[in-house]
Structure formats: C-alpha cells, structure tokens
Amino acid sequence: MRTVLMCHAEDAFDRQGLAAWLASFSDLAGLILIEETGEQKRARVRRELKRVGPLRFLDVLAMRFYYRFRLAAADRAWMDESLAGLRARFGDVAGVPELRVSNGNAPEVATFLASCNADLMIARSKQLLSKRIFRIPRHGCLVMHPGICPEYRNAHGCFWALAERDLDRVGLTLLRIDAGVDTGPVYGYFTYAFDEASESHVRVQYRVVLENLDALAQRMRDIVDGVARPLDVAGRQSGVWGQPWLSRYLRWKRAALDKRPAEVAAE
Template identity: 30%
Template sequence: MPSLRVAVLRADDHHHRYLESMLRTRFDVVFAAVEPGSAKTARLWSRRRYRDYLYARYHDIRRSLTGKDRYRREYFRHYPPLYADADNSLLVSSINAPEVAAGLADARPDVTVVIGCSILGKAVLAAAGDRIVNVHGGYLPDYKGNHCVFFALYHDEPDKTGVTIHHVNAGVDTGALIEVVRPPVHGGELAEHLYCRAEKLAIHRLVGRLERLEAGVELPSTPQPQRGDTYRTRDRGPSHDLRMWIRQWGRRRPRPVGSDR
C-alpha cells in the first residue's frame, strides 16, 4: 500500500514543528511551507495595522516574561526532531506566496495539513487539493480565531477548552468538523497547560485519522452548527490577563479554618 502523500502548511511555534515532525515520521511529506510568526507580525506593521501589531508584540513579550514559551518548548521538545534540511521545505514570508501554490501544485498531495499560519488565499486553496485539514486551537463551533482556550476559561466554560481538527473552506474556522479533541481538566490549570495538552492530543488523533485514510477510510465531515464567536489577537489585552490572574489567585487562596464558603 503506497504511503499517504501529505503537504504541511504551518507557522513556526513549537507545536507546529512537532506536528510536521510526527507527519514526516509516519507519512510521505511531499511539500512543506513555513510562515514564521515574526513574518506575520512584520506584515501587520507594513500594512499600517499598528494596533494589531502592538497586540501581537504584547503577546510575544507576555509569553517570554511569564515562562509560557519555555513551558511550550519543553512540552513538545522530546519527540522526533524536525527534518529541518528537507529539500521540499520552504521558508516564506507569507503562506500565500506564489511559490507555495506552485509547490503544492507540483507535489499533488493526498491531504494538506494546516496549523498556525495565515488564512489561505484562493490560489493556495485551489492548489492544496480536495482534502485540506486544519488543526485549530479552539473548541468549534463556539470559539473561532485566536486565544480560544484562554477565552473559554475567561468565560467560565472549561468544558469548551479543546482543539478541533476540521476541513478547511474559504471562511475562518468554519469548515466541516472532523473531531473536537478535549483535554483532561483536573482543575487549576492555566490556559497554556490545557492548550498544550489539547494540541498534543489532537496531533496524535490527526495522525491516527490519516493512517485510517491511508487504509481507505475517508475522513469524517460534520457541518458546523451556526453559532460561536471569532476572537482576534487584539481581543485579549493586559486587562483580560489581569482579570484572569486575579480570578485564579482568588481561587488558590487558602480558606479560613472552619469556613464552609
């Protein structure tokens, strides 16, 4: 049985690299394009979207100062290394660069896997083939866009923390569902803990789905209910993080002896 031909379109965060590594370990990755987060941020500045640029920089600094970037790096570091020197891998300033569409057209993948990069334009969508699958860091259909696990906790909906594997269409996280993966919630976890836990589970579930596809079992496709909200990077600011910190600090305070409250 021939190996499944897989293309990968991704950003460069630790779990994005982990996903490509897992796919290369198991399947025939015929093409990969990497859009660094720094390139997306720089594009905001060049397009004079200064407010979005400042929020993107805020989150970069926040993750560095709070140790969350280090936590994520450690969480995803001990699995197979990335084949960084692969001949069929491109580093691009935009996932919609012409060379990405050309590379996909030449590679003719059976399935294209997307994680973390910008919204795909028409040319890339057309070249990516009939099966385009996204790993979205949120519980669909309720939480679309960015910082979805954070906002699920912020809105006191821990049952809606998760990562969704879904088909890609022209909308933003609106394609038909393949699987919604929810992490175990023990109580007291930060959004980063649940996010990493759910992402790793989803990546392994996706590998399992693709193994079944290779064996002839088509991917599920369940239309999304028409509900939910879309969150932008700038929708989460310092005030949101401060409110979440105060709430979590209050829940961790020891209760007075004899108190039943």
C-alpha cells in the same frame, strides 16, 4: 498518505516536532515555512487596533508585556522539554523539500504544493489561505484550530473559552479550510485534563495538540480514506475572537484559583 506542513519558520514545535510526527505516519512530501515581514506583522497590529479600538488595544498590549516578562520563560522551558520528547519519540526530519516564503498565497506556494502531489496539507499559520492554495491537495487543507468551533473562531479560542468560564469548550477543532475564518467542515474536537490555575493559555493551546497526536493522526487517515464525516454544527452560536486582554486574563486566573480549593476539598 502524502502530506505537506505549512508553519511559521520560527516555531520549532511545528517545524521540527510536528513535522517529525507527520513523517511518522505519512509521507511528508514538503515543508512550507512562513517568514513574515515586518510590514505583515504591523498590518496584523493595525487590524486588531481597528477591530477593538484604541482603549481596548492598550489592554492587548498590556497582556503582551505581561506574558513576555512573567510567563514566557516558563513556557519556553516547557516547550523545549516537549520538543525534546517529540524528537525522542519521532526522531528528526531530514531531506524533506522546503519552501520559504513570506506569503502563504504566493504563486510559488501553488507550484510547490502541486509538485508535492499531496493528499493533505496541515496549515499552522496565522495567514488566511486563498482557494487556489487550499484546493490543491486532493483532500484539502486541515487546521488544528486552538478553540472549539463555531463558538470560538479566529484567534486564541482556548484563551477566550477559559476567560468566559466555558470550560467544556477548551480544546482543539480539526477542520478543513474553506473561504471563511474557521468556518469549514469540522472533523473532530480534542481536549485534555488541563490545569487552568497553573497553565498559561499558550501552553494549553500547544498541549492540546501534544496530548492528542495519536487521535489526530487517525482522524487524518480516516479523512483520506473517505470514512470520516463532518460533524453537524448547525444551530450553534458562532463567535469571532481576537487577541487576549490582560484584564480578562487576570479575571480568569482569579476564578481558576478560587475554584481550586473547592476541588481539592472534594477530593
């Protein structure tokens, strides 16, 4: 099985850790590294501002500041430790052809993908891909979406499931990209025994990948072998979510801490 990984260049968990994981069970034929421009990032901010309005956008900004100054250091330490564990388990990746672009839909991406002769591409990018890109690999492009679809589509599905107290839907969806936003065929759901009182939403959405690497690898093999079938999601509620709000984060954490004493007493 020949694979390609598309991810953001600054995300070491993906670029190094998941690349080594892919190389452990497939022929990793290429890396497409997204280096977004300042204008692209500003455009994403403008879209979120338009989506939620100016007052709610202040809630989004407050969450960004809170995360940076209260949570980010602990998550970076956890990420460094997790990445070291991935390297110890899978080694380092060397000699894999790389393409660096700012836009995952650039013409050179199509040329590079075709030259890789890939069966699958794993897309770990914030950018939506066009049909002329996601149709190039023989079995399409897969997303390990942080959220259970269709209920938690778009951004930060794990956060919103936690904030909504929908704890049975905190997890990851493996789906094939189509023309919509996380609307493609679903090939599996994955979760783990998360600790919502102590773990941040960012850690949860990375750890749900880390805790399910073997199962994800097998499901990808099944897709390429033609034995995996999409799950039936007809009739289920579909929701499109966005960036986390500080007000909802604080409410979630209060509920998680209130719940914990009862669980401890039950044990």
